[in-house]
Amino acid sequence: MNDPSRNGEYPPVTRAAKIVEALGLRRGIVGMLLMVMLVGMGERMAERFLPLYLIALGSGMLWPGFLNAINNLVSALYSFPGGWLAERIGPKRSLVVFNLMAIAGFALVVAIPRWQAVVIGSLLFLSWSAISLPATMGLVSKSLPKAKHVMGVTLHSLVRRFPMALGPILGGIFIDVWGPINGVRVAFSIAILFALIALVMQQILIPDSKPAESTDLPNHPLAMLKTFSPALHNLLVSDILIRFCEQIPYAYVVIWCVQGVAGYHTARITAGQFGILTSVEMATALICYLPVARFADKGTKKPFVFVTFINFALFPLVLLFCRSYAWLILAFVVRGLKEFGEPTRKALIMHLAPEDRKAAAFGTYYLCRDIVVSLSALAGAFLWKISPSANFLTAFAFGVCGAIWFAFFGRDNSFEPSFPQNMQSVPDVRSHPAANSQSLGTNGLAGQIDSDRVGKPVGPN
Numbered sequence: 001m002n003d004p005s006r007n008g009e010y011p012p013v014t015r016a017a018k019i020v021e022a023l024g025l026r027r028g029i030v031g032m033l034l035m036v037m038l039v040g041m042g043e044r045m046a047e048r049f050l051p052l053y054l055i056a057l058g059s060g061m062l063w064p065g066f067l068n069a070i071n072n073l074v075s076a077l078y079s080f081p082g083g084w085l086a087e088r089i090g091p092k093r094s095l096v097v098f099n100l101m102a103i104a105g106f107a108l109v110v111a112i113p114r115w116q117a118v119v120i121g122s123l124l125f126l127s128w129s130a131i132s133l134p135a136t137m138g139l140v141s142k143s144l145p146k147a148k149h150v151m152g153v154t155l156h157s158l159v160r161r162f163p164m165a166l167g168p169i170l171g172g173i174f175i176d177v178w179g180p181i182n183g184v185r186v187a188f189s190i191a192i193l194f195a196l197i198a199l200v201m202q203q204i205l206i207p208d209s210k211p212a213e214s215t216d217l218p219n220h221p222l223a224m225l226k227t228f229s230p231a232l233h234n235l236l237v238s239d240i241l242i243r244f245c246e247q248i249p250y251a252y253v254v255i256w257c258v259q260g261v262a263g264y265h266t267a268r269i270t271a272g273q274f275g276i277l278t279s280v281e282m283a284t285a286l287i288c289y290l291p292v293a294r295f296a297d298k299g300t301k302k303p304f305v306f307v308t309f310i311n312f313a314l315f316p317l318v319l320l321f322c323r324s325y326a327w328l329i330l331a332f333v334v335r336g337l338k339e340f341g342e343p344t345r346k347a348l349i350m351h352l353a354p355e356d357r358k359a360a361a362f363g364t365y366y367l368c369r370d371i372v373v374s375l376s377a378l379a380g381a382f383l384w385k386i387s388p389s390a391n392f393l394t395a396f397a398f399g400v401c402g403a404i405w406f407a408f409f410g411r412d413n414s415f416e417p418s419f420p421q422n423m424q425s426v427p428d429v430r431s432h433p434a435a436n437s438q439s440l441g442t443n444g445l446a447g448q449i450d451s452d453r454v455g456k457p458v459g460p461n
Contacts, residue, residue: 029152031205032139033159035095038198039102040160042191043128044167046109046184048278049175049271050118051251052258056180057115065381067122068251069374074123075131076370080221083134083363091139091359092206095132096199102128103195106188113181125191129160133366137350138359139206153350154293154343158286161339165282172275180271224357224364231411232352235305235345236365238410241402242312243373246338248380248395249316252388256319257328261388267325277332284336289343296344300412304341305348309406311337313399316392348412 046053051064086094105124108117140152170190175183228236249256257274260266269277296304311334318331353361376398383391 028139028206029144029155031202032095032136033155034205035099035198035202036136036156036159037163038194038201039099039128039191040163041167042106042163042188042194043102043125044163045171045174045187045191048168048254048274049171049180049184049187050122051254052175052180052271053184054115054118057113057118059115062381062385063115063119064251064255065377065384067119068247068380069377070119071122071377073371073374075129076367076374078131079134079366079370080224080360080363082131083138083359083361086135086138086359086363087357090208091135092202092208094135095139095202095206098128098132098135099195099199099202101125101131103192106191106195110185110188110192113185134359134362137346137362140350151293153347154289157339157343157346158289161282161285161289165279165286168275168278169272170275172270172272175271221364221367224360225368227354227357227361228364229352232349232365234409234411235348235352235406236368238309238402238406239345240369240372241398241405242309243369244376245312245316245395245399245402247373247376248383248398249319249391251377251380252384252391253319256388264388265323267322267328269325269328273325277328280329281332281336284333285339285342288337288340292340293343296341296347301341301344301348302406302410302412304344305410306341306403306406308338308341308345309399309403311335311340313396313403316395316399320389320392 050067054063054067055061082094082098085097102125105121108121108124111117136156137153140156144152171183171187174186177183178186254274255261256266257269257277258271260268292304315331315335315338318334319328322328322331349362349365350358353365380391380395383394
């Protein structure tokens with residue numbers, strides 16, 4: 001009994017085979033997920049504790065905020081080249097380049113225990129997630145049919161949360177045992193080993209793919225930005241406001257929880273307890289991912305993204321009033337809920353991006369977002385110098401503005417009412433209202449229609 005939807009790729013003989021097919025676990029996707037797990041584990045063992053490491057090395061209180069600003073700026077600047085390189089040489093080869101960059105950054109911090117080395121090394125390892133994201137999303141787009149894109153993005157987000165949850169616990173243990181300086185160096189030594197294993201695994205599992213055949217791939221982000229639809233522009237604006245909310249207090253959350261602040265009654269927990277809080281955050285996110293992905297695939301995506309933005313806004317407000325470890329656990333549950341619709345938001349970007357430009361569009365989106373958001377981390381440092389209250393409440397205000405903007409101007413890609421009718425024909429139309437969905441493109445580019453509702457979208461005119 002053959003299932004034609006499987007195209008013969010998986011024999012429908014076992015329940016395990018059906019689960020593998022339902023989750024879209026192709027060989028290349030498995031290789032990508034292992035890479036994300038291993039490199040992410042190395043990165044996350046020390047990333048949350050870098051503010052403590054900088055202060056222990058004598059950097060002063062402003063440099064944790066400056067480092068976060070530098071990270072956002074460099075991540076933004078790397079995003080477009082990351083997407084462009086993935087289109088030019090293929091996702092597999094570009095991921096090798098990005099992993100080697102991360103290894104070099106880890107090695108620099110291990111070799112030179114000075115805060116200046118952390119700043120320089122961060123240019124290589126803290127931006128790994130940003131520079132590799134367009135390539136991983138491009139790999140999802142190339143490896144899976146459109147009907148599995150949301151699930152592929154969800155699996156990527158799901159797997160990323162395991163190192164986010166486990167890494168800080170290990171890093172906190174290292175710091176509690178060896179102190180902030182030697183503990184961070186031990187963590188980065190292990191990170192080098194994990195990244196080398198990831199390099200080997202991705203060479204074995206991820207297949208080579210052809211670079212983009214098109215000769216008109218934009219070579220600068222402004223040209224790529226012009227291909228964005230109005231719906232994608234509005235999502236970008238609301239996302240920028242929400243990231244201001246996230247990044248203003250980001251570098252100082254660990255200081256608020258662990259070291260405490262003069263004039264404020266805070267919990268003053270250990271580094272190990274902070275690692276557990278991060279695990280609580282990630283566990284909350286993990287519980288949400290698959291159910292939300294299933295529901296978002298079946299209907300409109302806007303409510304899920306809106307709830308996500310509300311939780312972004314609530315976290316700094318709740319954190320400000322936490323006076324005990326128990327209340328901090330509640331705050332980090334709220335922080336975990338900000339991941340409620342994050343895979344849905346990324347899938348929305350993928351569906352709104354021009355066809356055959358997925359990686360480049362992702363890079364351009366994150367370039368524009370993170371260049372602007374890098375200013376928020378810098379502002380967060382000066383707001384913290386004024387008072388923690390000024391920092392947290394300003395972040396809350398930006399979060400509210402971002403949620404309101406998306407509530408009024410955000411659109412689900414399947415039900416965009418404002419675009420001109422420039423679709424000539426849509427093959428494989430099914431009995432769904434989305435069969436009359438309008439184009440999401442500009443300059444004649446057809447929009448990305450939800451693939452579980454409509455077949456191939458019309459290509460460029």
